[in-house]
Amino acid sequence: MFLCALLSIVVTIGIIVVLAFEAVAFFRHVSIVEFFTDTRWFPLLEPRHFGVLPLLAGTFTIVVGSAVIGIPVGVASAIYLSEYASARARGIVKPVLEILAGIPTVVYGYFALTFVTPLLKHVVPSTNIFNAASASIVVGIMILPMVASLCDDALRAVPDSLRQGAYALGATPFEVATRVVVPGALSGIVASFVLALSRAVGETMAVTIAAGATPKLTLNPFESIQTMTAYIVQVSLGDTPAGSTEYQTIFAVGALLFCITLAANLAANRILRRFREVYE
């Protein structure tokens, strides 16, 4: 049984070793300075350029876009669930959020491409078939249940005595929620944001299907872009021989992805532990 538990350490080390090993091989061909400063990413065709910035920018666009959608709605749902909802409403909303969280990401990709994009085209006619906006929207829907349920847990951990104290001083429900309960659960709420964003960084299928495959530095959300994850999928769909530089790029990009999500997850844990509000 100990060995089974030990497996988790082996897997962690395995991931790090595999990523580091091939990424080091990659950086023997391509300097790390070029990787982080070149603004072009054309790894498959001559003349080759290995600048990861366009992919990073693509991921960043998706993360920001999904945060704009997912975080406000998620927090609002959490406040509704913990402060306003009747037991019956809770009994409906909670399972709905669970189902939303359980829908496979490939389904969200389909939804983005065949439903959200045509909708966006009505609003902004210049929208590309593949665009960052519709991918961001569905990734936002995807992280919404996570934000909602984690924030709900955090809000419900705030003891009722604090609420009752605030009401006794004449506060309205709005003031109780925003000045007492939310500050009282802040560490949990912020941690849920960080975890949700880390999930958005690692999101793969929806952005592969809906955001496109053109790595470029752009701020226009209606253009086609490419994220780090979508690039990795694109390469592995093709037939790239092991050991080639193209093959190694997926490990270099994967290593960067792993570092970003790991840093985010550690940060979330840190926030939870350092700033936890302790109630008796």
Next chain:
Amino acid sequence: MSRLLAAPANLRRRHRAARAFRAICTVLTWFCLVLLAVLLVHATREGLPWLDLQFLSEFPSRFPERAGIKSALYGTLWLIGFTALFSIPIGVSAAIYLEEYAGRSRINTAIEVSIANLAGVPSIVYGILGLAVFVRWMALGRSVLAGAMTMSLLILPVIIIASREALRAVPNSIRYAAYALGATKWQTVRHHVLPSALSGILTGTILALSRAIGETAPLIMIGALTYVAFVPSGPMDQFTALPIQIFNWVSRPQQDFHELAAAGIVVLLVVLLLMNAVAVFIRHRSQRYRL
């Protein structure tokens, strides 16, 4: 002018703000319900005309009207079968070790930390790991086995975390009672703790497996094929899976294939809903019969 006289107008404003805030939160929450409904209705409306027995029993094809998901269904079945075979024993044993046996030592802390971190690693990174270790290094090729092993690693943290919660919910009085009757540690775990935690473990495991059914990215990484016109006959065969088939159809430009993808999605969602229903049923039943 005293502050008291100014209060009513101020109070009215504050209550207006409170009502508006409540309305906003309520509307945004129920908006999630609408979203889910729109998503389901959209997929069903697009896919339903294609959904018939032929769709379930045909292999994929270049011609939309003849295409089906037979190989994908079988592939998913093989994949999940092997994933369950690997991940459940390992995950549950790890949970039992961590909850019942592990003391406070440095290695146990390291295990806890790595499980927590692994739960947050993006699924595509597991795919990269599977590609490098199972497909290339262990030379399993693009087989069902390599896919199942990758999937197992992916859902192990989920199973371990859920099983630990179930084990933790077993009251200590049960353990003490067993010890008082002279049971050994293992007898206590085997005959008392594990049966009490079983429903929780089952629920968590089913949910973890349903996550594995929907995962696409790691399978693409390890090279599950997108066009397979045969049914796998053993763990070393190549395969495709339901989400891969859906992805393949979605990425084609023709409208017909998008509708086929919708039909595939309906099948996938029905399978997932059934699994969730089973999980909910088990949880519900165990709550009713709990002493």
